[in-house]
Amino acid sequence: MKEPKRVILVPKTDPKSLNENLLSYLETRGVEFRICKNLSSDEARNSDLIMVFGRDRDLLKIHQEIKDVSTPVLGVSPPGEISFLADITTNRLHESLDAILSGNYEIEECLRINVRIDRGNCFYALNEVALFPSRSATLMEYELIVDGKLMWRDYSDGVIISTPMGSTAYAMSAGGPFVMTNASVLIVVPVNSMDLTRRPLIVSNESLIEVCKIHSRCGCHVIIDGIRRVKVKEKIEVRKAKVSAKIVRLNKSSFLESKIFKKILLAEELMKAPPSVKLVLKAIQFYGPMTQRDLVQKTMLPPRTVRYALKILLNKGVIKRRPLVEDVRHYIYYLSEDFNQI
Numbered sequence: 001m002k003e004p005k006r007v008i009l010v011p012k013t014d015p016k017s018l019n020e021n022l023l024s025y026l027e028t029r030g031v032e033f034r035i036c037k038n039l040s041s042d043e044a045r046n047s048d049l050i051m052v053f054g055r056d057r058d059l060l061k062i063h064q065e066i067k068d069v070s071t072p073v074l075g076v077s078p079p080g081e082i083s084f085l086a087d088i089t090t091n092r093l094h095e096s097l098d099a100i101l102s103g104n105y106e107i108e109e110c111l112r113i114n115v116r117i118d119r120g121n122c123f124y125a126l127n128e129v130a131l132f133p134s135r136s137a138t139l140m141e142y143e144l145i146v147d148g149k150l151m152w153r154d155y156s157d158g159v160i161i162s163t164p165m166g167s168t169a170y171a172m173s174a175g176g177p178f179v180m181t182n183a184s185v186l187i188v189v190p191v192n193s194m195d196l197t198r199r200p201l202i203v204s205n206e207s208l209i210e211v212c213k214i215h216s217r218c219g220c221h222v223i224i225d226g227i228r229r230v231k232v233k234e235k236i237e238v239r240k241a242k243v244s245a246k247i248v249r250l251n252k253s254s255f256l257e258s259k260i261f262k263k264i265l266l267a268e269e270l271m272k273a274p275p276s277v278k279l280v281l282k283a284i285q286f287y288g289p290m291t292q293r294d295l296v297q298k299t300m301l302p303p304r305t306v307r308y309a310l311k312i313l314l315n316k317g318v319i320k321r322r323p324l325v326e327d328v329r330h331y332i333y334y335l336s337e338d339f340n341q342i
């Protein structure tokens with residue numbers, strides 16, 4: 001592969017990952033680099049490689065921001081964290097850069113989709129576009145049209161339109177199939193349809209998918225890669241993007257095999273966890289974001305046990321925390337975006 005000479009460094013999680021050793025190493029290799037916290041499509045277009053230091057959510061956001069640019073993206077995840085879009089971690093960065101700057105890497109081209117909302121703005125997605133009512137536990141009504149042909153009218157909790165890359169993310173949790181990333185298809189997954197015979201639909205990636213006559217008593221939102229939420233009134237149009245995403249891979253094993261392995265690995269880690277950890281995780285999954293005091297009340301576990309369980313889940317990246325607005329001395333705990341993508 002081509003040896004990259006112009007590199008953009010995007011620090012998303014830990015600015016310290018861009019230390020002097022890394023920058024001096026790039027200089028000695030004759031690499032022209034820039035550090036960009038907020039990347040534009042024009043900046044991306046004028047580079048050979050984009051290195052994103054962050055988690056899966058950060059990488060998905062970068063693929064949205066660069067729009068129709070096909071510059072390869074290398075994900076570098078924090079040490080010890082399971083990532084599905086990043087092949088390397090910061091603790092083996094120099095070893096991996098030796099291979100990449102010598103051209104010893106592969107490019108995986110992944111289909112992206114373009115969604116137009118109410119005949120207005122267009123957005124890019126690498127994993128999926130999801131359409132749901134603005135309020136949970138509320139049904140929505142819609143029509144699905146593929147290439148001008150009405151496929152079904154449905155009452156459901158929502159509908160997901162996924163790429164092969166996203167088939168192991170949100171779509172899978174709603175009952176969608178595993179799809180090889182090189183398959184030339186898109187996947188439509190109805191979520192909790194009132195019609196018990198409704199099943200996921202596989203269509204050609206050359207198809208135009210329209211979801212129209214959208215109605216819910218509380219309105220609906222389009223959720224793009226689990227990151228961006230946009231209100232929709234009437235219709236969305238989804239089609240294959242003209243430019244694929246290019247992801248730098250050092251591991252020659254297939255992405256699907258790797259992703260399944262990582263899911264199994266995380267599941268095994270949670271299986272080995274104490275029962276109290278599983279109970280606290282289930283409480284957060286079922287009730288939503290909670291404080292430590294709320295978790296003590298819901299699980300009826302001792303405060304010390306809940307603190308221990310939260311520490312384990314935080315270290316594994318399964319949950320995150322943020323200060324409570326009403327009292328910044330306390331925290332509220334919630335599922336991490338990366339865990340929601342599993």
